[in-house]
Amino acid sequence: MIDYQIPGQRKLKLSLVEMIRNDRLPHALLLSGDPGFGGLSMAINIAAALHCDEGLGKACGKCKSCSKSFKLIHPDTHFAFPVVKKADKKRDETTSKDFLAPWRSIIQKKQYFDHQDWVSWIGADNKSLNINTKECNEIIQKLSLKAFEGRYKVQIIWLPEYLGKESNRLLKLIEEPPENTKIILVSAAIERLLVTITSRCQIFKLLPVEDQALNTYLIEKNVFDPETIEKVVKLADGNCGLALQFLESSAKDFSEDLLQWLRLSYQAGSHPQNIVDWIAAMVGQGKDVLELFLTSGLSFFREYHIWLHDQNYEMRIDSSQKGNAMKMQQIISYDKIEYITKELDSLVTLMSRNANMKLALLSSSIIVGDIMRKQ
Numbered sequence: 001m002i003d004y005q006i007p008g009q010r011k012l013k014l015s016l017v018e019m020i021r022n023d024r025l026p027h028a029l030l031l032s033g034d035p036g037f038g039g040l041s042m043a044i045n046i047a048a049a050l051h052c053d054e055g056l057g058k059a060c061g062k063c064k065s066c067s068k069s070f071k072l073i074h075p076d077t078h079f080a081f082p083v084v085k086k087a088d089k090k091r092d093e094t095t096s097k098d099f100l101a102p103w104r105s106i107i108q109k110k111q112y113f114d115h116q117d118w119v120s121w122i123g124a125d126n127k128s129l130n131i132n133t134k135e136c137n138e139i140i141q142k143l144s145l146k147a148f149e150g151r152y153k154v155q156i157i158w159l160p161e162y163l164g165k166e167s168n169r170l171l172k173l174i175e176e177p178p179e180n181t182k183i184i185l186v187s188a189a190i191e192r193l194l195v196t197i198t199s200r201c202q203i204f205k206l207l208p209v210e211d212q213a214l215n216t217y218l219i220e221k222n223v224f225d226p227e228t229i230e231k232v233v234k235l236a237d238g239n240c241g242l243a244l245q246f247l248e249s250s251a252k253d254f255s256e257d258l259l260q261w262l263r264l265s266y267q268a269g270s271h272p273q274n275i276v277d278w279i280a281a282m283v284g285q286g287k288d289v290l291e292l293f294l295t296s297g298l299s300f301f302r303e304y305h306i307w308l309h310d311q312n313y314e315m316r317i318d319s320s321q322k323g324n325a326m327k328m329q330q331i332i333s334y335d336k337i338e339y340i341t342k343e344l345d346s347l348v349t350l351m352s353r354n355a356n357m358k359l360a361l362l363s364s365s366i367i368v369g370d371i372m373r374k375q
């Protein structure tokens with residue numbers, strides 16, 4: 001069973017409970033926010049709360065219905081999400097139904113994940129991910145039937161931004177769903193949705209989780225020591241998915257790597273082989289590690305930037321990183337950080353587009369080296 005606790009989002013949870021208990025939940029909801037803030041978990045929880053035998057406005061987590069909900073097998077909760085062509089099927093014949101097994105397993109295993117985690121989970125390619133016509137027709141068809149067990153039918157659509165123009169097919173459904181039907185869209189890129197869709201939904205924004213709530217949540221998971229958790233919470237910046245990812249790679253401290261990268265980039269002109277070797281080793285550790293390196297580099301610089309401006313500022317980094325920040329002071333001035341951050345930012349973007357990261361990192365290293373050598 002998945003963990004039905006969601007850290008943070010206190011206000012949102014309270015108002016949802018209130019709405020469900022009083023039967024005032026809108027028929028079309030749009031949960032918007034970074035996947036690491038827990039939108040999908042929230043949607044699963046709302047569905048569970050609607051089906052729960054106790055009728056408390058939230059999922060009791062103990063009854064038969066909740067058990068099914070959290071095993072993701074409740075017959076009245078339907079999922080639709082972007083997929084790719086299934087091996088033995090045509091693309092336009094393939095729908096979420098064909099990927100239900102990996103869908104259940106990624107939720108059970110990771111709980112927080114984005115489209116990239118999803119494509120690598122199903123061993124697919126980013127480019128072909130979408131929600132197609134057949135899927136839309138199936139959604140309409142399924143929701144026209146009566147609920148099997150409970151009162152409500154719930155349709156969860158994860159990443160509706162992958163509907164593209166197909167979303168027009170769902171307009172009528174979203175505007176006026178059949179009786180006792182709730183449609184929950186979980187979007188990580190609300191700006192990519194058609195206004196015709198967003199205007200028909202009640203929008204609920206998920207927020208970064210407060211440090212305290214994230215800390216308590218991770219401690220309750222009871223797998224990691226408080227020190228590691230504290231370190232991770234500072235790095236994660238309210239993103240629960242990121243925090244769990246950091247914990248998975250045992251909260252590796254990347255500030256040493258960051259410093260090394262800057263040093264080698266600085267010397268790239270005179271010792272090009274060293275930076276090439278370093279990049280090969282970094283990229284060789286896999287996508288997850290590289291992503292962690294880049295994102296923790298970004299949060300490190302963000303903190304460092306504020307601190308350079310105001311040295312009374314308490315950086316949200318741990319003591320070993322602080323030591324490295326002091327060292328960095330000798331090589332990077334305030335105005336250079338902006339440029340280096342921009343490079344890290346573009347590397348993150350390139351990575352999400354499946355670029356050749358060895359080449360991308362090499363070109364960024366040369367740029368960063370130039371920036372640092374400039375007086």
Ligand SMILES: [Zn+2]
Pocket residue numbers: 051052053054059060061062063064065066067
């Ligand atoms: Zn229950």
